Amino acid sequence: MHNQDFFLQALIYLGAAVVSVPLAKKLGLGSVLGYLLAGIIIGPFVLGLVGQTDEVMHFAEFGVVLMLFIIGLELEPSLLWRMRRSIFGLGGLQVLITALVMTFIALAMNFQVNRALAIGLILALSSTAIVLQTLSEKGLMRNTAGRSAFSVLLFQDMAVIPILALLPLIAKLGQPAILSDSALEKVGNVASMPGWLQLIIIIGAIAAIVFIGRFAARHIFRLIAETGLHEVFVALALLLVIGIALAMDQIGLSPALGTFIAGVVLADNEYRHELETTIDPFKGLLLGLFFISVGASINFNLFIENPLLIIALVGLLIAVKFIILLVLGRVFRLKKGYEFLFAFLLAQSSEFSFVLISFSKQNQLFDEKTAAMLLLVVTLSMAISPLLLIFNDKAVSPILARWQNKLEYDEVEEQESPVILAGFGRFGLVVGRILLANNIKVTILDNNPSNVEILRKYGFKLYFGDVTRPQLLENAGVKNARMLILSMAEHDEALKVAEYVREKYPHVKILARARDIFHVFEYFKLDVRTVQREMFESASELGAKALNELGFTKYEAYRATRTFKHHEDKVTDELYKHWLEDHNEFIRETRRFAEQVSETLQTEKDFSIHDSDCAWDVDTLKDEAQSNSNTKATDSKN
Numbered sequence: 109m110h111n112q113d114f115f116l117q118a119l120i121y122l123g124a125a126v127v128s129v130p131l132a133k134k135l136g137l138g139s140v141l142g143y144l145l146a147g148i149i150i151g152p153f154v155l156g157l158v159g160q161t162d163e164v165m166h167f168a169e170f171g172v173v174l175m176l177f178i179i180g181l182e183l184e185p186s187l188l189w190r191m192r193r194s195i196f197g198l199g200g201l202q203v204l205i206t207a208l209v210m211t212f213i214a215l216a217m218n219f220q221v222n223r224a225l226a227i228g229l230i231l232a233l234s235s236t237a238i239v240l241q242t243l244s245e246k247g248l249m250r251n252t253a254g255r256s257a258f259s260v261l262l263f264q265d266m267a268v269i270p271i272l273a274l275l276p277l278i279a280k281l282g283q284p285a286i287l288s289d290s291a292l293e294k295v296g297n298v299a300s301m302p303g304w305l306q307l308i309i310i311i312g313a314i315a316a317i318v319f320i321g322r323f324a325a326r327h328i329f330r331l332i333a334e335t336g337l338h339e340v341f342v343a344l345a346l347l348l349v350i351g352i353a354l355a356m357d358q359i360g361l362s363p364a365l366g367t368f369i370a371g372v373v374l375a376d377n378e379y380r381h382e383l384e385t386t387i388d389p390f391k392g393l394l395l396g397l398f399f400i401s402v403g404a405s406i407n408f409n410l411f412i413e414n415p416l417l418i419i420a421l422v423g424l425l426i427a428v429k430f431i432i433l434l435v436l437g438r439v440f441r442l443k444k445g446y447e448f449l450f451a452f453l454l455a456q457s458s459e460f461s462f463v464l465i466s467f468s469k470q471n472q473l474f475d476e477k478t479a480a481m482l483l484l485v486v487t488l489s490m491a492i493s494p495l496l497l498i499f500n501d502k503a504v505s506p507i508l509a510r511w512q513n514k515l516e517y518d519e520v521e522e523q524e525s526p527v528i529l530a531g532f533g534r535f536g537l538v539v540g541r542i543l544l545a546n547n548i549k550v551t552i553l554d555n556n557p558s559n560v561e562i563l564r565k566y567g568f569k570l571y572f573g574d575v576t577r578p579q580l581l582e583n584a585g586v587k588n589a590r591m592l593i594l595s596m597a598e599h600d601e602a603l604k605v606a607e608y609v610r611e612k613y614p615h616v617k618i619l620a621r622a623r624d625i626f627h628v629f630e631y632f633k634l635d636v637r638t639v640q641r642e643m644f645e646s647a648s649e650l651g652a653k654a655l656n657e658l659g660f661t662k663y664e665a666y667r668a669t670r671t672f673k674h675h676e677d678k679v680t681d682e683l684y685k686h687w688l689e690d691h692n693e694f695i696r697e698t699r700r701f702a703e704q705v706s707e708t709l710q711t712e713k714d715f716s717i718h719d720s721d722c723a724w725d726v727d728t729l730k731d732e733a734q735s736n737s738n739t740k741a742t743d744s745k746n
Contacts, residue, residue, distance in 0.1 A: 120157045124150045125396050140241055141494035143396050147403020148491075158404050173353050174391035177367040178384055191259050198256060198440050199263025202454075206232040206432050213428070222278045226473050227482070229271045230465060231425060233264045233458035237398055238493050242453070252442055253449040260454060262368070268460050275464065279471040309359050314369060317352060321373030333382075345386045398459070403491065407484050421481075422488045426496070430455040445508045452500045456493040457486040525549040528584050530575040530605065531596025535621055535642055539595055551584045555596070576601050578608065586613055594620040599627055606634050629684050648673055675704075 124146035132142025150157040211228030219227065239257055248254035325348075332344050349367055356366030374383065411418050430451045437447030462483065469479045529540050532554040543550050552570035573580045575596065586592065592609055594602040599622070606618055619638045622628045631639045648669050655665035686694040 117158065120150055121397060121400055124400060129396070139245060139396075140238055140399055143399030144403040144491045144494070147400035148406060149403075150400070151404035151406065153406070153408035173363050173367050174349060174387055174394060177349050177371040178387060178391060191255065194256055194259035194440070195263050198436060199260040202260050202433065202436055203232045203264060203267050205436070206429055209428055209432065210425075213424070222280075223473055223478070226275060226278050226464075226468050229274070230461050230468070230482070231429075231457055231486075233268070233460055233464075234261060234429075234454040235456050235458050235490050235493065236261045236265060237395055237459050238456065238490055239453050241395055241399075242494070242497060248449075253437075253446040253453065256437070256440065256442060256446075256450050257453045264458065264460075265368070268464075271464060275468055275473065276471050279468075279473050313355060313359050313366075317366065317370050318373050321370055325374060329382075341382065342386050345383050346390070349387065402459070402487055405483075406487050406491065407480060410480055410484050411488075418481075418484060418488065421485045422492065425457065425485060425489055426455045426492065445505055448504050448508065449497075449500055452496045452504075455496060456489040459490070461486040525551040525585060526590040527551070527593065528553065528581070528586060528589050528591070529593045529595060530554075530602070531594065531598075531621070532570055533595075533597055535597070536593075536595030539593060551589075553580065553584060555598075576604055576608075578612075581605070581609070586616060589613075589616055591617045591619065594618065596621070599623045603627075603630055603634070606631060606636050610634050610636065625680070625683070626687075628680065629687050632684050633688075644673075644676075 125143065128146035128149070129139050129142035132139065132145060149155055152158070207225075207228040209228070210231045211224045214224035214227045215221065239261060242248070243254045243257065328344070329341075332341050348370070352366050352370050353363035356363045433451035433454050434447055437450045442450055465474065465479055465482050465486070468474050469476075474482065527543060527548055527550045529536055529543070529550050529552045532540060532552050533556070536552075536554075540550055540552055553573055553575050554570055555572065555574055571580075571584075575581065586609060592605075594606060596602050602620060606620060609616055609618060617638070618636045620631050620636055620640070622631060622639045622641050624641060628639045628641060631637075651672075652665045652669040655668060656662055660668065683694060683697060686697050
């Protein structure tokens with residue numbers, strides 16, 4: 109019967125995830141919000157398919173531990189040392205200031221001093237699980253806001269244990285409180301030891317992790333890898349993480365922090381990528397389970413009883429944390445919208461708050477009603493967090509971009525250059541340098557202010573502005589220009605510019621950068637025929653080098669690549685006609701041309717190559733001459 113309940117619960121959770129998450133991703137809401145919505149739907153308030161989620165949530169919290177281990181694997185110790193200012197400066201100030209402000213707000217709401225202080229410390233933390241999952245999913249871990257948010261979260265994880273140790277002391281500031289057996293058990297045996305002994309134990313545990321990771325792990329991993337049994341390597345990886353997590357929990361440190369340290373120590377281990385690949389599926393599944401549990405744990409009955417109060421408290425929490433984070437972001441020189449992203453990322457409360465609120469209740473700091481209210485506020489703030497990031501992406505970021513651009517657009521003096529180059533990034537920079545090196549006058553336009561600022565330092569004369577504005581093109585001299593080169597990365601905007609110039613100034617020759625074959629076809633519709641796919645030439649060159657490494661002579665590789673490119677150019681016009689008329693015919697012809705180019709290349713390979721064809725390929729000629737010489741010598745001996 110117990111097994112049946114377990115499998116039924118597993119079926120419900122997995123089914124909810126499989127249905128909700130792809131739908132949320134399709135709607136642009138992100139996986140975290142999908143998991144939260146799945147939990148709400150299967151929770152007690154909607155379908156009632158699951159009841160209490162405490163046990164599931166405690167199990168799923170292990171996903172946070174695995175996530176920090178993987179993040180540690182991706183960080184070198186030197187990089188972590190360089191982040192120390194952000195970790196202890198930005199992170200420390202965030203926790204301290206937010207805790208103080210929240211404490212004063214709680215005092216203003218007539219909470220006792222000890223309860224207000226506990227509330228301030230608990231609400232100062234942010235959700236490691238939600239923020240890091242979002243950073244990873246959106247690829248933001250390496251940008252300025254992402255690294256700053258990670259630094260703050262890392263400090264918060266370190267702060268959880270001191271907060272946990274302070275809560276019993278804070279409880280004694282009010283009415284005398286007797287710790288229950290469960291509370292004493294939660295603090296652990298180590299916490300009851302003298303401070304100097306605790307410090308020795310903690311240092312010894314961290315030293316053991318460093319020693320095992322730096323010296324012993326490599327040999328252990330090699331022995332297991334030599335067995336060739338992947339399942340044993342999986343077992344070893346999980347044994348390592350679970351063992352460290354339990355050890356850290358026993359000595360009073362955060363399990364997540366312990367596994368993060370282990371990950372950093374193993375960052376330069378040759379088995380790092382195998383460990384990451386092995387653990388990642390478990391991490392993703394457990395994190396998804398955790399988010400579903402959070403959604404299912406929302407107490408909507410309490411929300412219905414006091415909707416305005418709950419909404420006000422959640423709004424106050426997010427607003428206060430957002431303002432503090434925004435100010436700190438600017439103090440620490442986060443600019444160009446990164447300070448807003450940083451503030452939105454960390455404006456919610458933390459999953460550790462569940463543990464701290466429960467522990468505070470055990471220490472008689474909170475009664476049932478206060479604890480339930482705090483849990484609901486924490487949960488709703490976490491559930492709203494993905495919506496805040498969507499609001500930032502859809503509303504705040506575009507407004508900031510328009511505001512910055514409006515302030516910084518250059519006024520282009522009327523030019524007489526024969527060439528206008530729109531876009532001076534990686535692609536346009538190469539084109540522009542070739543033209544300038546051949547003494548061609550070029551008017552360069554770009555819409556990236558930081559790119560303009562950097563390139564001006566190198567002596568390039570370029571103007572910052574939106575090339576889709578007709579006035580900018582007029583001032584750039586499009587009326588008298590011979591050529592417009594659209595090398596900008598914003599492909600849809602480039603098409604609009606091409607359409608405008610083709611209509612207003614048909615004498616101007618347009619050359620364009622295209623993203624792919626379909627973008628080429630869009631230019632063809634505008635009668636822009638000189639189009640270069642941005643990756644095609646470099647990919648072709650790499651293909652030629654690959655053929656050379658695989659045994660082709662340099663000329664054979666060159667000729668095969670040249671034939672391939674000639675074939676692509678030849679069939680593009682024909683494929684364009686099919687693309688306009690019949691999509692199914694377009695697919696069939698694409699397949700036929702792929703087979704045709706393979707046959708052509710094989711036929712050409714069988715033809716002999718005359719020496720004069722590859723006279724530039726000195727290495728091949730030397731090899732052939734040596735081979736002929738050896739053959740003649742062998743024949744003469746015979």
